[in-house]
Amino acid sequence: MNFEIIKELEKEQLKAEVPQFATGDTVRVHNRIKEGTRERVQIFEGTVIKIQGGGARTTFTVRKISNG
Template sequence: MDIDVRPLLDIRENPEVPPFGPGDTVRVHLKVLEGDRERVQVFEGVVIRKRGGGLNSTFTVRKISHGVGVERIFPLYSPLVQKVEVVRYGKVRRARLYYLRERIGRAARIKERRVTAQGKGQR
């Protein structure tokens, strides 16, 4: 019983996901199923990590909600992720921003990276 896995591994770029990286503030539109209803939930925060390069690639977004830090891991190629908007591009020198977990208030700010119209999203 031979199974051809090549069509299954074909990665299709989601046109609703622009190029982004750690330090960028993103707004993720996620489809949530509640019983027989379906709605879109928006999660906005700072990308603190991106991992993987294939179908299993994920990114972690951190936000502060009512004074409590909330982190959520999103699969990049999930059909539940409807859209990702980049709110602002951040200027960081690390790929993993775990140090933001210990920082609060102004200490957790990230400088903004100036992006020209032509080089939008270029890292």
């Protein structure tokens, strides 16, 4: 029964359009950072090296691309 409740909550939290990407793709991640009363967006670009899980609990690991 608890599993059914969790599944229902996950369905509500999923976005309608989730970008599709795979391991090896280069992605840009936009991260909101709150500093006191200010809020800014930090962009992180890198290569996806791992995708894990499914549904609303999917996580992915990105290795940063840096020059120099």
